Amino acid sequence: MSLVEEIEKRKTFGIISHPDAGKTTLTEKLLLFGGAIQTAGAVKSNKIKKHATSDFMEIEKQRGISVATSVMAFEYRDKKINILDTPGHKDFAEDTYRTLTAVDSAIVVIDVAKGVEEQTENLVRVCRTRSTPMIVFINKLDREGLDGFDLLDDVETKLGMTACPLSWPIGMGKRFQGVYNIYENKLRLFSAHGKQQQDDTIEITNLEDASLDELLGESAANELREEVETIREVYPQFEKSEYEKGQLNPVFFGSAINNFGVKEMLDCFVEIAPQPLPRETDVRMIEPTENKFTGFVFKIHANMDPKHRDRIAFMRICSGTFKRNTNYLHVRNEKKMKFSNPTMFMASKKNIVDDAFPGDIVGLYDAGNFKIGDALSEGEKIKFKGIPSFSPEQFRYINNADPMKSKQLNKGIDQLMDEGVAQLFTKLDSNRKIIGTVGALQFDVIQYRLENEYGAKCNYESLLMHKACWVRSKTPEALEELKSRRRNNLAIDKDGKLVYLAESAWTLQMAQENHPEVEFFTSSEF
Ligand code: G4P
Numbered sequence: 013m014s015l016v017e018e019i020e021k022r023k024t025f026g027i028i029s030h031p032d033a034g035k036t037t038l039t040e041k042l043l044l045f046g047g048a049i050q051t052a053g054a055v056k057s058n059k060i061k062k063h064a065t066s067d068f069m070e071i072e073k074q075r076g077i078s079v080a081t082s083v084m085a086f087e088y089r090d091k092k093i094n095i096l097d098t099p100g101h102k103d104f105a106e107d108t109y110r111t112l113t114a115v116d117s118a119i120v121v122i123d124v125a126k127g128v129e130e131q132t133e134n135l136v137r138v139c140r141t142r143s144t145p146m147i148v149f150i151n152k153l154d155r156e157g158l159d160g161f162d163l164l165d166d167v168e169t170k171l172g173m174t175a176c177p178l179s180w181p182i183g184m185g186k187r188f189q190g191v192y193n194i195y196e197n198k199l200r201l202f203s204a205h206g207k208q209q210q211d212d213t214i215e216i217t218n219l220e221d222a223s224l225d226e227l228l229g230e231s232a233a234n235e236l237r238e239e240v241e242t243i244r245e246v247y248p249q250f251e252k253s254e255y256e257k258g259q260l261n262p263v264f265f266g267s268a269i270n271n272f273g274v275k276e277m278l279d280c281f282v283e284i285a286p287q288p289l290p291r292e293t294d295v296r297m298i299e300p301t302e303n304k305f306t307g308f309v310f311k312i313h314a315n316m317d318p319k320h321r322d323r324i325a326f327m328r329i330c331s332g333t334f335k336r337n338t339n340y341l342h343v344r345n346e347k348k349m350k351f352s353n354p355t356m357f358m359a360s361k362k363n364i365v366d367d368a369f370p371g372d373i374v375g376l377y378d379a380g381n382f383k384i385g386d387a388l389s390e391g392e393k394i395k396f397k398g399i400p401s402f403s404p405e406q407f408r409y410i411n412n413a414d415p416m417k418s419k420q421l422n423k424g425i426d427q428l429m430d431e432g433v434a435q436l437f438t439k440l441d442s443n444r445k446i447i448g449t450v451g452a453l454q455f456d457v458i459q460y461r462l463e464n465e466y467g468a469k470c471n472y473e474s475l476l477m478h479k480a481c482w483v484r485s486k487t488p489e490a491l492e493e494l495k496s497r498r499r500n501n502l503a504i505d506k507d508g509k510l511v512y513l514a515e516s517a518w519t520l521q522m523a524q525e526n527h528p529e530v531e532f533f534t535s536s537e538f
Contacts, residue, residue, distance in 0.1 A: 015333060015369065019300050022371035023285045024094040024328075026112055028136070029121035030129035031101060034151040037268040038121055039084065039095060044271075045278055046086025046093065082311065082326060083357045083373040089282050094373055102131055103451025106402060107311065109138050110384060110432060113398045114310040114328035114373065117145040117285045119277070120171070120261075121268075124150050124157030124184065128170040136171045142398060143258035145286055146173070149277055154202075154267040156185035160239070164247070164263065173261040176250050177243050179276055181265040182228060182236050189228055191265050191273050192216075192236060194243065195250060195280065201227065202272055252284050288371035291330045293387075293394040298331050300370035305332035305340065308396040309386045312378070312431040314465070323431065324355070324375045325382040330396070334368045343387040343394060351376050383430040400537030401505070404435055404448025407477035407513070408455060413469035424466030428458055429506050437480060437503035437511055440495070446503065446513070447472070448480055479520060480505075481512045481532040490529035498523060509536060 013021075029035040084095045096115055098108040112118065118139050122128060139146055150163055158166070164175045182189040182202075190201040199214045216224060219240060224233040254260035262280060266273015288300045291308075298306050311326040327334075334340075339348045355375040356365045368374050376382070385399040412421050425445070429436045434455075435448040449455060455472060462468045482505070485491045491510070495502060501523070503511050512532060514520035524532055531538070 015303070016301055018333075018369040019288050019371065021090065022092050022094065022288055022369065023117070023282065024096065024115055024288060024371040024373070025117045025119060025281075025285060026096045026098045026115040027119045027121060028098055028108070028112075028132065028139070030123070030126070030131040033121045033123040033126070033129070033132070034268045035098075035121050038119070038149065038151065038274065039097075041268055041271050041274045042093075042095065042278060043084060043086055045275065046088045082313065082375075085357060088278065091282050092371075093282075094371060096373065098135070101451075101453075102134075103449070103453040105131070105134060106450050107432065108135060109402065110310050110399060112138055112142070112144065113396075114308075114326075115144065116287070116289045116371065117147070119281070120146050120148045122148060122150050122163070122167070124152045124163065124265075125155055127158050127163060127166045133170055136173070140172060140258065145255050145258050145284075146261050147277065147281060147285075148173070148175070148261055148263040149268075149273075150181075150263065150265045151268050153181050153184050153188050153191075153265050153273070154270055160265070161242075167261070167263065174248065174254075174259060175263050176248055176255075176260050177263045177265075178250060178280060179264045179266070179273060180236070180240060180243060182232055187232075188267075189232060191276070192240065193276050194240060199224070199227065200273075200276070202267075202270070255284060256286055288330075288369075292397045294397065295392075295394050298394070298396075300331050302331040303333075304390040304392070305334050306330045306387065306389045306392070306394065307334060307374075308388070308399065309376075309382050309384060310399060312382060312384060314427075314431055314461070323378045323380070323382075325378040325386075327374050327376055327388065329368050329370050329372045329374065331370055332390070334372075334374060336364070336366045340388045341391050341393075342381060343389060343392075344383065345381060345386075347381075349381065349388070353377055380427060380430070384432040397537065400535040401435055402450075402536075403479045403481065403534040405450050406452060406455075407437075407446055407448045407475045407480075409473040409475055410445050410447045410458075411471050411473060413471045417468045420466045421462065421468035421470060424462045424468050425458075427466075428461060433461075434458060435480070436506050437513065439500075439513075440502040440504065441500045446475065446477075448477075476515060478514045478516045479534060481514060481520065481534055482536050482538065483510050483512050483530050483532055484538070485527075485530045487529050490527060494523075494527050494530050497526075505536065507536075 027035045082097050086093055096111050098111050167173050167175045178195040179191045179193050181191055188202050192199050197217050199216050219237050264277040290297045290299050307327045307329045309325045309327050313324045336354055337350050337352055339350045342349050353364050355362050387394050387396055412418050437446045462470050501513050503513055505511050
């Protein structure tokens with residue numbers, strides 16, 4: 013197959029949702045359709061349950077599971093589909109944001125009873141800034157929930173999407189009778205744990221057809237007619253190009269656990285979801301069809317076994333063909349590297365691959381050479397954009413609790429930061445180290461892993477901090493002035509970039525007012 017054919021075959025996407033909306037269940041049903049797994053229950057949930065917020069042993073267990081579920085690939089209708097797993101837990105949001113840099117589209121799962129929830133809002137916001145095409149799946153229609161139109165309103169107002177319902181539910185909960193596929197004018201009647209065979213569907217080209225009354229009962233049939241008419245009047249018609257630009261969002265209704273409405277969505281997804289898209293670098297756009305290989309690392313996973321320090325770096329291939337045992341340039345290190353065991357994941361199976369194509373995710377065994385965001389190429393010096401660090405939410409000083417082990421501590425901190433577990437800031441005035449995280453959970457993870465994997469002990473000191481802002485100025489004098497006047501608020505991040513640590517929104521505002529020639533950014537990419 014030619015490179016272009018390989019690219020056309022691929023669809024790489026992520027499923028995003030608030031925890032418990034049904035992401036794991038939906039993933040599993042998709043894998044079942046693709047024949048990648050044979051039985052339900054084969055995909056272990058890698059979510060960290062709500063009760064585990066302070067239980068980091070649970071996180072360690074989950075880490076093991078999440079390696080296997082990081083990428084799940086399957087074939088469906090001659091397409092190769094790569095699903096990238098995204099942790100739903102808020103404390104791991106940064107991990108999810110980074111994973112979303114490696115997808116070309118996303119499916120957003122919403123619980124019919126809960127509507128749009130906080131974490132969905134955050135994740136969709138990230139996708140929207142990148143114009144990622146998104147399809148919405150409203151799940152759990154077998155339960156009572158919000159009215160369909162209210163849900164569409166929610167999707168539009170809270171997620172800033174333009175909803176385009178392509179299926180519509182007939183009742184819900186106990187009254188749930190099925191979905192009407194607006195796109196294809198087909199009716200599918202609900203059966204719990206249905207097999208979703210092709211012949212389950214009833215083609216209704218005209219909703220006025222009297223057979224609809226027989227199938228659904230007169231009142232439900234009339235309700236459906238009215239609702240579909242309203243949809244056709246109020247909501248835009250589906251336009252693939254609008255969806256591809258991230259400006260129109262198809263909405264489907266169903267019940268993942270009952271495997272209902274999933275196939276409609278998958279069939280539509282396969283038809284409309286984009287193939288691997290170009291990626292932007294600091295130098296130029298990289299087209300997937302370019303012959304020369306390029307890729308970037310978006311996730312690093314440490315080995316669960318503390319005796320083996322090796323890690324798996326997950327790389328998204330952006331262009332050309334990646335080949336096993338071939339020398340590539342590690343752009344940041346300016347070093348040639350080759351990989352003898354690049355791995356791809358098919359559900360829970362790992363396979364060594366000889367070559368991989370744009371859109372594919374390859375696991376590279378790494379002895380500590382990679383950092384998140386690192387690029388590999390055939391020689392070109394590029395840095396991919398869109399893999400920033402964001403300002404952490406929580407900050408603590410980290411102290412060495414065992415002076416005999418300072419080397420181990422520093423090494424451990426360095427490696428955990430490369431993995432993207434948290435961010436490290438070193439203060440300009442005192443050289444003290446500050447760890448910044450999205451949630452409190454990571455502090456426990458770091459302490460536990462430093463001890464278990466690096467034999468180092470640390471403790472924390474609380475620190476009231478509002479935000480870390482990356483700063484820059486066109487006038488060097490303005491930066492020097494900031495450094496001399498606000499030295500105790502300044503720090504260096506892991507890449508040597510200057511960061512302003514603001515105790516409160518007010519101090520940040522004051523700093524901005526007092527230093528008008530300095531720009532403050534809450535993400536490291538500007
Ligand atoms: P997540 O990955 O988004 O966190 O959600 P997950 O798939 O684990 O689903 C969360 C809960 O919702 C699970 O129940 C799951 O069985 C249930 N669920 C998923 N889809 C549907 C659906 O279409 N209808 C109904 N009624 N429930 C659904 P749980 O009790 O938390 O877990 P489990 O014991 O069933 O695994």
